[in-house]
Amino acid sequence: MTTLLLAEHDHASLKDVTTKALTAAAQLGAPVDVLVAGENARGAAEAAAKLSGVAKVLLADAPAYAHDLAEPLAALVRSLAPGYDAFVAPATSRFKNVMPRVAALLDVMQISEIIKVVAPDTFERPIYAGNAIQTVKSRDAKKVITVRSSTFAATGEGGSAPVEAVAAAADPGLSSFVGERVARNNRPELASARVIVSGGRGMRSSANFTKYIEPLADRLGAGVGASRAAVDSGFAPNDWQVGQTGKVVAPELYIAIGISGAIQHLAGMKDSKVIVAINKDADAPIFQVADYGLVADLYEAVPELTEELGKLGR
Amino acid sequence: MKILVPVKRVVDFNVQIRVKSDGSGVDIAKAKMSMNPFDEIAIEEALRLQEAGKASEVVLVSIGPAQAAETIRTGLSMGADRGILVRSEAPVEPLAVAKILKAVVEEEGPGLIILGKQAIDDDSNQTGQMLAGLLGWAQATFASKLEVDGAYFKVTREIDGGLQTVRLKAPAIVTTDLRLNEPRYASLPNIMKAKKKPIVERAAELYGVDLAPRLEVLRTTEPPGRKAGVKVKDVAELVSRLRNEAGVI
Ligand SMILES: Cc1cc2nc3c(=O)[nH]c(=O)nc-3n(C[C@H](O)[C@H](O)[C@H](O)COP(=O)(O)OP(=O)(O)OC[C@H]3O[C@@H](n4cnc5c(N)ncnc54)[C@H](O)[C@@H]3O)c2cc1C
Ligand SMILES: Cc1cc2nc3c(=O)[nH]c(=O)nc-3n(C[C@H](O)[C@H](O)[C@H](O)COP(=O)(O)OP(=O)(O)OC[C@H]3O[C@@H](n4cnc5c(N)ncnc54)[C@H](O)[C@@H]3O)c2cc1C
Numbered sequence: 001m002t003t004l005l006l007a008e009h010d011h012a013s014l015k016d017v018t019t020k021a022l023t024a025a026a027q028l029g030a031p032v033d034v035l036v037a038g039e040n041a042r043g044a045a046e047a048a049a050k051l052s053g054v055a056k057v058l059l060a061d062a063p064a065y066a067h068d069l070a071e072p073l074a075a076l077v078r079s080l081a082p083g084y085d086a087f088v089a090p091a092t093s094r095f096k097n098v099m100p101r102v103a104a105l106l107d108v109m110q111i112s113e114i115i116k117v118v119a120p121d122t123f124e125r126p127i128y129a130g131n132a133i134q135t136v137k138s139r140d141a142k143k144v145i146t147v148r149s150s151t152f153a154a155t156g157e158g159g160s161a162p163v164e165a166v167a168a169a170a171d172p173g174l175s176s177f178v179g180e181r182v183a184r185n186n187r188p189e190l191a192s193a194r195v196i197v198s199g200g201r202g203m204r205s206s207a208n209f210t211k212y213i214e215p216l217a218d219r220l221g222a223g224v225g226a227s228r229a230a231v232d233s234g235f236a237p238n239d240w241q242v243g244q245t246g247k248v249v250a251p252e253l254y255i256a257i258g259i260s261g262a263i264q265h266l267a268g269m270k271d272s273k274v275i276v277a278i279n280k281d282a283d284a285p286i287f288q289v290a291d292y293g294l295v296a297d298l299y300e301a302v303p304e305l306t307e308e309l310g311k312l313g314r
Numbered sequence: 315m316k317i318l319v320p321v322k323r324v325v326d327f328n329v330q331i332r333v334k335s336d337g338s339g340v341d342i343a344k345a346k347m348s349m350n351p352f353d354e355i356a357i358e359e360a361l362r363l364q365e366a367g368k369a370s371e372v373v374l375v376s377i378g379p380a381q382a383a384e385t386i387r388t389g390l391s392m393g394a395d396r397g398i399l400v401r402s403e404a405p406v407e408p409l410a411v412a413k414i415l416k417a418v419v420e421e422e423g424p425g426l427i428i429l430g431k432q433a434i435d436d437d438s439n440q441t442g443q444m445l446a447g448l449l450g451w452a453q454a455t456f457a458s459k460l461e462v463d464g465a466y467f468k469v470t471r472e473i474d475g476g477l478q479t480v481r482l483k484a485p486a487i488v489t490t491d492l493r494l495n496e497p498r499y500a501s502l503p504n505i506m507k508a509k510k511k512p513i514v515e516r517a518a519e520l521y522g523v524d525l526a527p528r529l530e531v532l533r534t535t536e537p538p539g540r541k542a543g544v545k546v547k548d549v550a551e552l553v554s555r556l557r558n559e560a561g562v563i
Contacts, residue, residue, distance in 0.1 A: 068473070069480065070443065070453050093473040097455045100408070100440035104447030109409045109528035112438045122532065127436055128325070132333045132340050135532040174452035175482045178468065182475040191474075195562070220563065228492060238458065238472045238493060245352075245432065245492060247474075253562040263330065270540055274560045276552065282545075291543035291560065294552050304549040312553070314563065 002055070003028050004080065006089035006099075007036045009044035011066075016192040017090035019156075020149035022051055025088040027117035028143075031055040034161075035080065037073055039066035045163045052158035062168035067177035068094045072169065074101040079169040081106055081142070086120075091146040092191070099146050108140035113248075115151040129244040129267035149191065150250035150271065183237060190242070193223030195253045198242055198269070201229035202258020202279070202298055209235055212302045213257065219309045225249065225269075227259045243268035258298050261286025278302065315425035315462075315484075316371045317360040319394065320415055321353040323378050323385040324435040337533040349385045352430025354392070354497040355490040359460055360428055361393045362495065368462045369426070371395050375418050377411050379403050383513055390508035391500035397513035406518065406525055408436075412444035413523040419449060424485065426467065431456050431489040442489040452482035458493040 005025040008015040018034075025032045032053060036045040037060040045059040058080070064072040077087060077098075087102060089095035091113045103110040115133070116124035122137045123145070190196060197217040199209055209224075217224045226236035228243060242249055244267035254272035259265060261277070261284055269275070270289050277290035280297050287293040294301055325331060326348040332341045363369040372394040376382040379401070386397035400414055419427065432439035446453035454469035458477065461468040467482045472491045482488075500508070518525060546552045556563045 067480075068478070070446075070455070074447060093456065093471075096439050097443065097453075100443035101447035101453065103440070104409065104412060104444035107409075109407050110438070110440050110444075111529065112440060126537065127534075128331045128340060129434065129437070130537055131331050133535050133537050135535070136529040137532055138529055140528050172450070173483075174450075174486075175454070175480050178479040178481050180473075180476065180478040182473075182477075189474075232493065237476060238491075239474055239476050241492075244434065244437065253556070253560075264327065274556070274562050275540075275543075276556070287545070288542045289540045292552055292555055293543065293545045294549070295545060296549075301549055305552065308549055308553045309563065312557070312563070 001030060001085045002083065003030045003032045003086040003088060004084040005032050005034045006077070006087065006095060007034050007044060007048050008090050008092050008094060009036060009038060009041060011038040011041040012043040014044045014047040016154065017092060017149040018048065019051060019154040020152040021088055021090040021147040022053070022155040023152040024114065024117055024147040026053050026155065028086050028120045030086065033058060035060065035077070037065040037076055039063055049161040049163050050157045050159055052155055054159050054161040056161050057163045058166045059163055060166050060168055064168055064171045068097070069175050069177060070098045070101050071174045072171045073098045074105060075169040075172055077102045078105045080166065085141065086143040086145065088145045088147060090149045095146055099144055103144040106142055106144065108142050108144055109138065110144045110146065111136060111138060112146050113148040114145055115148050129263050130270065131263065148248055150248055183239070187217065188221065188223045190223045190225055190247050190249050193251050195220045195222035196225050196249055196251045197222045197255045197257065198225035198227065198259060199230055199236065199257050200227035200259030201233065203230055203235050206235045212298065216302055216306045219306055219314050227265050256286050256290070257302060259286055260284045261289065315369050316373060316422060317363065317369045318373050318375060318419065318422055318424035318427045319353065319356045319360050319389070320427070320429050320441070321357070321374050321376050321385055321389055322350045322430070322433045323347050323376065323382045324350045324433055327351055327434055333534055333536040337535055339534045347381065349388050350430050350433045352432060352490050355492070355494050356428040356430055357389045357392050357394055358495045358497040359490065363462065373398065373422060373424070375400065375415065377402055377406055377414055377518065386513050387508055388500070390511045391505045392498060393504060396511055399513055399515045400518050400521070401515060402518035402525065404525070407527050407529060408438050408440040408444055409528065410523055410525045411441050412448055414518060414521050415445050416448045417521040417523065426485060427487045429487070429489045431491055442487050446487040452486040454480055454482055454486065455489040456491040457488050458491050460488055460494065
């Protein structure tokens with residue numbers, strides 16, 4: 001039958017992670033339809049229609065889908081369930097929230113954060129903060145899958161699928177949206193950044209993030225990340241946290257500054273192509289995974305690095 | 315209002331686990347076990363609501379082997395009132411855990427259930443959302459703030475771009491994120507008191523839930539390792555290597 005991919009988007013446009021999850025969805029071997037649930041989300045639907053290999057785009061455009069509430073979105077997916085035997089979504093906070101609810105409504109076990117499709121019913125997924133990889137085979141008739149998008153390549157454009165409107169499902173009316181505080185800046189999102197500069201407890205203050213980390217990130221066009229310690233201490237906002245219980249990233253270049261390299265942090269960044277660590281403690285565990293380690297005081301090394309990169313015209 | 319807090323016994327977060335060489339799983343026979351850290355946060359939040367007069371009783375439930383009673387006891391030492399141990403020697407998947415919890419909820423009638431957002435062994439991040447789906451209740455995952463507001467809960471959630479606040483109709487399900495609170499340590503008097511608090515034990519089979527795993531674990535392997543690279547002597551060498559050797563800048 002068919003696979004339904006749930007799109008991550010901001011209504012007007014599609015997020016990069018969707019194109020990566022599409023790669024995983026296509027590997028199941030069945031035709032892939034994409035569901036865009038949002039409000040005034042035609043822009044995102046049209047972007048999805050252009051992706052290579054998409055059979056059809058379903059657009060559920062209704063106020064109930066404006067704010068990522070789990071209950072109405074799960075009800076919608078359930079209403080579409082008879083036509084599909086696999087449901088795939090990127091493991092973003094939206095879908096980590098909604099997909100297990102969908103799975104329970106369908107009486108199936110979700111397969112969380114797959115990193116590889118071995119066969120249409122068999123997948124690899126990390127456990128224990130990525131210190132072990134499990135190969136699991138699902139016995140359920142319908143599959144509910146979230147995808148760790150950092151491990152799949154993006155699918156490009158080249159399609160022209162039809163966009164079909166689908167009716168909103170009855171809203172269970174269990175929750176309502178009150179407000180949100182979402183940072184708006186021009187930096188790339190962690191999920192898709194080519195370069196990430198992260199700061200840890202060694203940064204000592206949020207002012208130091210602004211003074212040391214951000215200029216370096218700006219020079220490199222990088223996203224900014226942080227360790228849990230830095231977030232807990234209020235040096236950085238929660239959505240910057242990289243790690244087992246934060247975001248999992250795999251950029252081409254990850255620069256860890258004043259981060260010791262606890263296993264929970266490594267879980268979120270050890271698949272980066274090139275890792276640089278700047279730490280004053282030569283024995284910090286981060287150096288065990290770093291391709292290039294610089295033992296130095298970050299308050300001297302980071303401004304120097306920013307300046308050197310400037311000389312290269314970056 | 316009664317609060318139910320499901321707690322899970324997991325390998326301590328400080329333990330570096332080892333994958334068995336025959337691919338059959340992870341060797342945790344001798345590993346130090348602890349309560350899942352997110353569940354400590356869940357208990358702490360429940361206790362704060364109780365101390366603020368918003369909750370009458372805090373009940374813990376764990377599904378696991380006999381030793382999971384120790385995990386419940388840890389939570390009773392923090393201040394929870396009583397515990398329920400649902401005995402299962404074999405590991406139970408989140409879907410079956412959620413089904414057992416649903417049966418417990420039907421017996422106990424809580425107005426709020428607080429779970430951890432994920433267990434740090436399996437990293438599934440599913441159980442709370444599944445339970446909410448099975449019960450048809452409202453859910454707020456990844457909570458960093460929780461307020462009781464009459465027949466509603468106001469919850470601030472950690473989401474990809476920042477923070478979101480939602481209002482849930484009671485009864486509801488909340489899962490904890492790291493910034494919700496800092497769990498207390500058990501005091502000596504409370505540890506003594508906890509020894510006398512009741513833990514009832516039931517066999518998982520009694521709940522009439524199908525416990526057969528839906529996911530078959532074919533093998534467990536070690537991830538590709540990463541070798542330590544080189545230490546550079548200064549910033550100039552770092553820049554030169556990133557440019558000429560790694561080609562990433
Ligand atoms: C349930 C649970 C979940 C967790 N999830 C995560 C997660 O998702 N992500 C995460 O990151 N952590 C997570 N942690 C926390 C993790 O265990 C570590 O506590 C945390 O990663 C440490 O952060 P850090 O490296 O910034 O701080 P520290 O370990 O304190 O390291 C600070 C480093 O900065 C260096 N430093 C200090 N000053 C300077 C200077 N002037 N110049 C250069 N270097 C300097 C020090 O040498 C040190 O190595 C989790 C923990 C638990 C229990
Ligand atoms: C050594 C080992 C071997 C395993 N082998 C298998 C196997 O062969 N097949 C298989 O399918 N699974 C296996 N598991 C997985 C095990 O059954 C998991 O505990 C289960 O899948 C739950 O996933 P999770 O804890 O990641 O759930 P999550 O959804 O991440 O848990 C979130 C929250 O749900 C609550 N919760 C979860 N579990 C419980 C519980 N038991 N009691 C009370 N509250 C709970 C807690 O509040 C927790 O914070 C194994 C686990 C271990 C440690």
